[in-house]
Amino acid sequence: MGDYVRQLPEASADLARRPSLALRLHIDVPLLLLLLMLTCFGLIVLYSASGTQLGAVVRQGQYFVVGYVAMIVAAQIDLQRYQRWAPWFYLLGVGLLLAVMFVGVGAKGAQRWLDIGGFRFQPSEILKLVMPLAVAWYLASRALPPRFSSVAACLALIALPSALILSQPDLGTALLIAASGLFVVFMAGLSWRYIGGVVVAVFLSAWPAWIYVLKDYQKQRILTLLNPESDKLGAGWNIIQSKTAIGSGGWEGKGWLNGTQSQLDFLPESHTDFIIAVLAEEFGLRGVLALMGIYLLIILRGFWIGFTASTIFGRMVAGSLTLTFFVYVFVNMGMVAGLLPVVGVPLPLVSAGGTSVVTLMAGFGLLMAASTEQRGLLH
Amino acid sequence: MAQHIPFRDPGQAIGIYGARTLVAVLIVLSLLAIILLRYYDLQINDYETYRTQSERNRVQLQPLPPKRGLIYDRNGVLLADNRPSHILSIVRERVTDLEGTLAELQALVPISGADLENFQQKLQRRRPYEPVPLRFRLTEEERALLAVNRHRLPGVTVDAQLVRHYPHGELFAHAIGYVGRINEQESQQLDERNYRGTFHVGKVGVENFYENMLHGEVGYQNVETNAHGRVLRVLERHDPVPGADVTLHLDFDLQKTAFEALGEQRGAVVAIDPKTGGVLALVSTPGFDANLFANGISGADYSLLRDSPDMPLFNRAVQGQYPPGSTIKPMMAMAGLGSGLVTTETTVPDPGWYRLPGNSRRYRDWILKIRGTGHAPHVALEMAIAESCDTYFYDLARRLTIDGMHEYLQHYGLGERTGLDTTNERPGVLPSTDWKRDAMGQPWYPGETLSAGIGQGYMLATPMQLAVATAVLATRGEQRVPRLLRSIAGEAQSPPLVTTMAANDEHWTAVHQAMRAVVHSPRGTARKIGQGMPYEIASKTGTSQVIGIAQNAVYIEEEVAERHRNHGLFIAFAPYEAPVIAVAVIIENGGGASAASPVARKVLDSWLLRSPADG
Structure with a gap:
């Protein structure tokens, strides 16, 4: 980390000396370069994972175009404006979630979408960005580290949309969104006593949660995780196949387009949630290390932007978004490797799918807005 | 860290934020390390296991x-x-x-x-x-x-x-x-x-x-x-x-002729080329549709076949063991001549029955119930075969003894499997004192020799065995293993094993002449089928009893249940001078040889009278 930290400020300083395009466009160049690397790597893997269908890559490329535009647009807006808009965003998000509850459309037994003039979208995606903004907005005007009352208010802010999403039902997204709000509280300096208390409470509530909260399919996922062999051709199939794909890649991998597990459809969801298995099979542990390296640099850059941000709001938002991004990486890589239960979390910016790309890129736009604010103050 | 600080102190907040960032980075690093370890474990430590598994998955x-x-x-x-x-x-x-x-x-x-x-x-x-x-x-x-x-x-x-x-x-x-x-x-x-x-x-x-x-x-x-x-x-x-x-070797037309000639009757026809041993026709009726088995026969269909009293699954040609009856008489005659016990001139008095010396039991000749007397006062070899005189062969059998008969008749392939290239072939029985002792644990009784002399009693033969024996007669002593297979992938099969019996050629001629008289003489037992026959054949009729007829009981055919009627048999080779076909026919419960001989005639006609264009 040390080398990295030494180099990057110089780089941005270099760019800053000239009235650079990057600054005028509010672009954080190191972050952009890392994202471009990730995008390219992702599309290369996707080409293989989709069964060498160029169409899938082109479609994903279009999502990325939209994503990058969303990022640049999000980066143009002043961070203080986000702070002012945050409560309204929040209300809009909760309103949309309530709308889903009453007029939403569903698939596979879950009601997650809103259909507005033929355009379908998941309001829960919006919450992924709105939640950190809202909690950061609330805490930015309070004494830090937050008092008990502030923490309680934050928990209420977090609980309302999370409960609505949980009722769709979408446990994975609800947890991610709750986490993004909690990360703000954590970055704001939440007392370790509270954190310890929460950890204990989670352990204590595990038993009742198992009995009363978790649905059968969710329990099945957890049981399958513990013993995938118990249901070889049913729920365990995905995990066994993805582990086989990953393991058979070895250090060097089987080579691009040569991943037999993924090419031969043994691997389910190979182009979406399980795409890391394709990468691991075809590019080996080397490829996994490279991908993880890019992710780590993005995360570190995100923390750095937060660390150098000029406002408390910017710091908290940057820290939360970065941690959320990391959670995506961790949960996805962990579940595909059989470490965590299978939940519907994509590998960020690599898995096929438009929604998560746009959301994540807009999130990076927020990071860039924070970065711009800091540089803007310097100059 | 939980210490509360004054309202909005950015410096302090940044300090807290820095500390929290450090903690977050450490958490991120350690969790990524766990993930990395997991991938290391899968991809490096367990690489071999998963590679093998993936091969199995992929290549079939x-x-x-x-x-x-x-x-x-x-x-x-x-x-x-x-x-x-x-x-x-x-x-x-x-x-x-x-x-x-x-x-x-x-x-x-x-x-x-x-x-x-x-x-x-x-x-x-x-x-x-x-x-x-x-x-x-x-x-x-x-x-x-x-x-x-x-x-x-x-x-x-x-x-x-x-x-x-x-x-x-x-x-x-x-x-x-x-x-x-x-x-x-x-x-x-x-x-x-x-x-x-x-x-x-x-x-x-x-x-x-x-x-x-x-x-x-x-x-x-x-x-x-x-x-x-x-x-x-x-x-x-x-x-x-x-x-x-x-x-x-099978010939479609010959097979069809034989099959149709048998018609509704239960029976079998075997036709052999005596010079090669090739089986020209092998028919057993009733038959069954073999396609049923190829397609997986249903339980109902199978029970129907298995339980039918006509036993359609039973291959009478190779599995059916019947008393050969009088069809063994030409072979008995060869044995008599070969052993020197009789000549062609030797005669036997024939009152219509035979009695063992010192025994009152009469062994009847089949002619007795028809004419009330024998074939002639004195019967010689040719008449004995042409008219199928039992008395002559009772006497010959007594003098030959059962073991002598066994010795001579085994050269015709009786009593053992012919070695045909098929399954389920049965060996029949060519009895001897040894055989009876082994099979039944009993001594041989003299009366049983007389029954054996006319192909009754313990003696059993399959139609295939009779066809082979007929071919041995036709070729003057050459016994061949019969063969269904003619060529594989166009390559002709080597001719089958031949074992030749040592016998006087004049004896063969005498027996052949007697067999010719069966059809081609006014008193021959099969003279009926000789009408309009453009070729000459050597043959022998046979009738074998299904149930023993009690002493003194009068056998009335009509009164015997159909299943208890005699089997009709007929063996023949033709043409007489240069035989190209040997046939054995059996009609189960046909009543007598007259049921079998017309079938043989049709088969011989089909083979001998076909135009060269027919192949």
Whole structure:
């Protein structure tokens, strides 16, 4: 980390000396370069994972175009404006979630979408960005580290949309969104006593949660995780196949387009949630290390932007978004490797799918807005 | 850190934020390290395990069953070929609701309980992406129905597989046998490697005897499949070696003639080329449709065949053991001449019965109940054969003794399997004192010798054995192992083993002349079939008792239940001067030889009178 930290400020300083395009466009160049690397790597893997269908890559490329535009647009807006808009965003998000509850459309037994003039979208995606903004907005005007009352208010802010999403039902997204709000509280300096208390409470509530909260399919996922062999051709199939794909890649991998597990459809969801298995099979542990390296640099850059941000709001938002991004990486890589239960979390910016790309890129736009604010103050 | 600080102190907040960032970074690093360790474990430590597993997943060795060799008659008439049979299968993995799919299929095509049971058993053992057969032999209509409803039945497939087909059904069922589905017992005996992908095996007859040649060598292909079992790419392919095509000595027309001549009667016809041992016709009636077995016979159909009192599955030609009756008299005569006990001039007084010295029991001649007296006051060899005089042969048998008879008659192939290239052949019985002691633990009684002398009592022979014996007579002592197989893949088979019996040529001539008189003399027992016969034959009639006739009881044919009537037998070779065919006919419960001889006439006509163009 040390080398990295030494180099990057110089780089941005270099760019800053000239009235650079990057600054005028509010672009954080190191972050952009890392994202471009990730995008390219992702599309290369996707080409293989989709069964060498160029169409899938082109479609994903279009999502990325939209994503990058969303990022640049999000980066143009002043961070203080986000702070002012945050409560309204929040209300809009909760309103949309309530709308889903009453007029939403569903698939596979879950009601997650809103259909507005033929355009379908998941309001829960919006919450992924709105939640950190809202909690950061609330805490930015309070004494830090937050008092008990502030923490309680934050928990209420977090609980309302999370409960609505949980009722769709979408446990994975609800947890991610709750986490993004909690990360703000954590970055704001939440007392370790509270954190310890929460950890204990989670352990204590595990038993009742198992009995009363978790649905059968969710329990099945957890049981399958513990013993995938118990249901070889049913729920365990995905995990066994993805582990086989990953393991058979070895250090060097089987080579691009040569991943037999993924090419031969043994691997389910190979182009979406399980795409890391394709990468691991075809590019080996080397490829996994490279991908993880890019992710780590993005995360570190995100923390750095937060660390150098000029406002408390910017710091908290940057820290939360970065941690959320990391959670995506961790949960996805962990579940595909059989470490965590299978939940519907994509590998960020690599898995096929438009929604998560746009959301994540807009999130990076927020990071860039924070970065711009800091540089803007310097100059 | 939990210490509260004044309202909005950015410096302090940044300090807190820095500390929290550090903690977050450490958490991120340690969790990523755990993930990395996990991938290291999978990809480096357990690499070999998963690599092997992935190979198994990916490459599938698929057996390619060879095409079974075809069977032709001597003129190239196809007797057994292979035709596509359509099989309804289910790929478990692609079916969401198996019960529903089965119910829906049952509404479309008939599926028996046995089919379902079979399916459920196989379902346990197959992988989910392998098709499991549910119904065989789909008719065109059923296929059309399934095709129309295909969209509603995901995971249901209809595939064509080559299955044995016998174009002439019943006609050759006993001659060439049939194939059937491999059963549990057979699968343990067969070469597992070579029979991967093969569902049928020769069960009986030529199909079984030449199984190795007909089956061929299995081929393999290495294919990449996806989890749906779909073959994506053939990696390597070893073509199967098809089974050899086989040509038999059998003659389609002769077989058909014999089959039709037997008609509704239970019986058998065997025709042999005496010079080669080649079997020209092998018929046993009633027959059965061999295609039933090739397609997997239903339980009901099988019970019907198995339980029929006419025993259609019983191959009378090689399994049927009958008392040969008077058909052994020419051989007895050769034994008498060869042993020097009689000459052609020796006569025996014939009052119509015979009595052992010092015994009051009369052994009747068959003529007694017709004429009330014997064939003639004194009977010599030619008359004894032409008119089938029992008294003459009672006397000869007594003097020859049972062991003497055994000694001479075994050269005709009686009492042991002919060695025909088929299955289930029975050896018959050529009795001797040794045989009786071994088989029954009893001494031989003199009276039994008399019965044996006219082919009754313990003596048993199959129609095949009688045909071989007739060929030995025709060739003056050359005994050949009979053969159905003429050539394999166009290569003629080496002539069969010949064992030649030492005998005086004049004796052969004398016996041949006597056999000619059976048809071609005014008092010959088969003179009726000689009418309008443009060639000369040597033959012998035979009648064998099914039940013993009590002493002094008068045998009235009409009063004996049909199943207890005598068997009618007839053996012949022709043409007389240069025999090219030897025939044995038996009609079960035909009443007498007069039932068998017309059948032989038709067979001989078919073979001898056909124009050269007929082949």
